Amino acid sequence: MPKQNIYDNDTFFTDFKKIRRNRVNFNDLLETPVLMKMLPDLKGRSVLDIGCGMGQHAMQYATLGAERVLGIDISTKMLAYARENNSAECITYRNMAMEDLDQIEDRFDVVTSSLVFDYIEDFEDLMKKIHRLMNDDAVLVFSTSHPMATAYNGKYPRFTRNKSGERLYANICDYADEGRREIYWMVNGYELYHRTLSSMINGMISAGFRIEECHESAASPELLKEEPAMFGGTRHRPDFIFFRCSRA
Numbered sequence: 001m002p003k004q005n006i007y008d009n010d011t012f013f014t015d016f017k018k019i020r021r022n023r024v025n026f027n028d029l030l031e032t033p034v035l036m037k038m039l040p041d042l043k044g045r046s047v048l049d050i051g052c053g054m055g056q057h058a059m060q061y062a063t064l065g066a067e068r069v070l071g072i073d074i075s076t077k078m079l080a081y082a083r084e085n086n087s088a089e090c091i092t093y094r095n096m097a098m099e100d101l102d103q104i105e106d107r108f109d110v111v112t113s114s115l116v117f118d119y120i121e122d123f124e125d126l127m128k129k130i131h132r133l134m135n136d137d138a139v140l141v142f143s144t145s146h147p148m149a150t151a152y153n154g155k156y157p158r159f160t161r162n163k164s165g166e167r168l169y170a171n172i173c174d175y176a177d178e179g180r181r182e183i184y185w186m187v188n189g190y191e192l193y194h195r196t197l198s199s200m201i202n203g204m205i206s207a208g209f210r211i212e213e214c215h216e217s218a219a220s221p222e223l224l225k226e227e228p229a230m231f232g233g234t235r236h237r238p239d240f241i242f243f244r245c246s247r248a
Contacts, residue, residue, distance in 0.1 A: 004119035004191055007077060029219075030218075031114065039064075042061055047108060048072070049071040050072055051117075051119075052079075058091050058093075059087075070104075072098070073096070107133060108134060110138060121180070121193055134247055138246070142243055145241075147175065148170070148172055151175040158233070159233055167236060181194050208247060
């Protein structure tokens with residue numbers, strides 16, 4: 001099964017760092033606030049962060065009182081940045097693909113992931129592996145690209161615009177056709193897996209999860225007014241979807 005590791009591409013990694021350093025970005029203004037609100041109390045709890053990237057969330061979990069945080073990521077470049085910039089005594093970083101979660105022997109009170117699961121081919125198998133790593137009262141909180149956002153093949157514009165450039169509506173393409181899609185995002189060959197919302201929900205249920213909470217990303221009216229060029233498309237379709245699940 002192929003494992004996505006675009007973040008070790010020099011060009012991609014350099015451009016990605018520039019995006020994250022910009023005050024105005026989708027991660028910090030749209031995704032992270034929702035993810036953090038869905039978390040349980042982390043004081044004294046063990047946390048597994050799947051696809052920890054640069055370690056920003058792992059550091060937040062440590063600050064919120066987590067007793068132990070394990071962050072895993074397939075990218076050596078991302079982990080090097082995390083160890084240098086987001087380290088704490090309670091945080092351990094491990095170079096590992098999420099497809100290899102069954103190599104972990106520990107169990108966790110909280111499992112999180114931020115915008116990573118659309119890189120995996122077999123979502124249901126991933127859910128089952130996560131389920132086996134969780135204590136009985138543990139919760140899973142994750143974000144991923146919204147199926148409406150991944151229903152895109154790169155051949156057509158994502159939005160139809162008027163003459164002044166304002167987005168009129170989103171273009172959804174081949175929503176029912178699940179599987180790998182290759183598009184341009186900073187570099188050629190960026191891959192993700194599109195799946196329908198029902199496939200995601202059924203994958204969680206089949207793995208033994210009970211869905212407790214679900215949210216879809218949307219820019220606030222204030223953010224739309226402040227940054228219309230960046231976030232204008234969020235009026236027409238959500239970019240991210242969030243779930244909080246417990247063991248059924």
